[in-house]
Amino acid sequence: xxxxxxxxxxxxxxxxxxxxxxxxxxxxxxxxxxxxxxxxxxxxxxxxxxxxxxxxxxxxxxxxxxxxxxxxxxxxxxxxxxxxxxxxxxxxxxxxxxxxxxxxxxxxxxxxxxxxxxxxxxxxxxxxxxxxxxxxxxxxxxxxxxxxxxxxxxxxxxxxxxxxxxxxxxxxxxxxxxxxxxxxxxxxxxx
Numbered sequence: 523x524x525x526x527x528x529x530x531x532x533x534x535x536x537x538x539x540x541x542x543x544x545x546x547x548x549x550x551x552x553x554x555x556x557x558x559x560x561x562x563x564x565x566x567x568x569x570x571x572x573x574x575x576x577x578x579x580x581x582x583x584x585x586x587x588x589x590x591x592x593x594x595x596x597x598x599x600x601x602x603x604x605x606x607x608x609x610x611x612x613x614x615x616x617x618x619x620x621x622x623x624x625x626x627x628x629x630x631x632x633x634x635x636x637x638x639x640x641x642x643x644x645x646x647x648x649x650x651x652x653x654x655x656x657x658x659x660x661x662x663x664x665x666x667x668x669x670x671x672x673x674x675x676x677x678x679x680x681x682x683x684x685x686x687x688x689x690x691x692x693x694x695x696x697x698x699x700x701x702x703x704x705x706x707x708x709x710x711x712x713x
Contacts, residue, residue, distance in 0.1 A: 525561040526658030529607035535566030535596040538613045540576040548589035549706035559654040567620045569598030583695035611635045613680040630666045636678035639701030641665040
């Protein structure tokens with residue numbers, strides 16, 4: 523079966539989305555996940571950083587939390603990235619709107635980062651559902667039902683830490699990790 527695919531989106535793809543991408547992978551691996559079960563990738567709505575490495579401060583946050591920054595290169599968001607993703611997590615509401623303009627059919631699987639973390643807190647997946655892909659799809663469907671068309675909250679957004687102090691990056695990384703860890707647990711809980 524195909525891996526469950528998560529796309530993390532921010533503006534430049536050098537700070538928030540790379541931290542989300544790499545922290546989700548680290549959380550999954552720590553819970554016994556296998557590389558072929560989960561595909562996490564990222565992109566930015568703007569292309570001005572395409573090909574660049576992760577921001578140095580973002581990289582420090584990822585490394586401090588057990589992730590890796592090896593091989594990272596920023597890229598601009600394309601429709602094909604959305605098409606190939608089972609879940610799209612964005613840093614802001616504006617980026618949800620960008621994804622919706624690019625691919626209107628992705629609305630049910632696109633969430634602001636904190637919104638998804640908030641919605642999955644109370645989701646209980648059916649017993650016996652052990653396949654990671656099936657668990658992921660069921661989780662996204664349950665989160666979409668729980669959202670019931672309501673707009674994301676302002677507190678669901680991730681502040682842009684670019685150009686800020688390390689403490690600011692650390693706070694944003696903590697907010698990201700508050701979603702990546704429960705998501706990884708939900709995907710790999712049947713282990």
